[in-house]
Amino acid sequence: MSENKKNKPQDTDIHSRDMPALLAIMRALRTPETGCPWDLEQDFSTIAPYTIEEAYEVEDAIERQDFDDLCDELGDLLLQVVYHAQMAEEIGKFSFADVVAAICAKMIRRHPHVFGDDSQRSLGQVKGMWETIKSEEKRHKTKDQEMPETMSALSGVPVTLPPMTRAIKLQEKAARVGFDWKEPSPVFNKVLEELEEVRTEMNTPGHSKALEDEVGDLLFAVTNLARHLNINPEVALRSTNRKFTSRFGKMEQTIVNSGVELCDTSLEHMEEVWQQAKQKE
Secondary structure, three states: OOHHHHHOOOOOOOOOOOHHHHHHHHHHHOOOOOOOHHHHHOOHHHHHHHHHHHHHHHHHHHHOOOHHHHHHHHHHHHHHHHHHHHHHHHOOOOOHHHHHHHHHHHHHHOOHHHHOOHHHHHHOOOOOHHHHHHHHHHHHHHOOOOOOOOOOOOOOOOOOOOHHHHHHHHHHHHHHOOOOOOOHHHHHHHHHHHHHHHHHHHOOOOOHHHHHHHHHHHHHHHHHHHHHOOOOHHHHHHHHHHHHHHHHHHHHHHHHHOOOOHHHOOHHHHHHHHHHHHHHO
């Protein structure tokens, strides 16, 4: 039997719509000579952006409460997991079964109040248990690797996260070791302080990088304020983006219906129509 035939999903019904079928389809797409040319060209780095994109599309479907679309997008996201696992198996690193085994073991390990012995279950869920177990896992995972003598309290926050999400996670980790304000008021004052520093830098010619730094500090402070107010800034900004899109669309339609091109309309008139759209909401 040739290598190609061995790799083709001969023993799996690819129309069965179950997990083995999806794995078989992915193997077929990645089979040399008989697979899909585009899929064969891909590697971890080229697929990673699609993985992130699919996760955002899942979030978008949830925001829109479109469950038909959510089902479809979750399938796309699952395909990304299968894709990475298939490429890893091809180079002898791990398989999809290893991915499933690892997450099953992790979920059981992190929920002793559900899956533990009688004494562990009787204790119930202790606040901070998840993070404590997670930290212990990291220590075991890195004990045989070359690591600095001391791990930073901020370690483990991926640099590839969206900047605002990463800011929240960094702030949360700092808060766990006491580097945080106890209430929102001083955080609000910090926002005002950073805003004033932006104003100062705006009036200083030839300091574009410094101005960029100050705007970054302002955004970090606003994110921190949202965290202290128990508001997810990503969710809040997403809501504002939707609101802006809706109001702009109504303003645009009103102006176009009046027989005037948007680009020929004064800012003052656009602001007037914008306020009308806002009031109708």
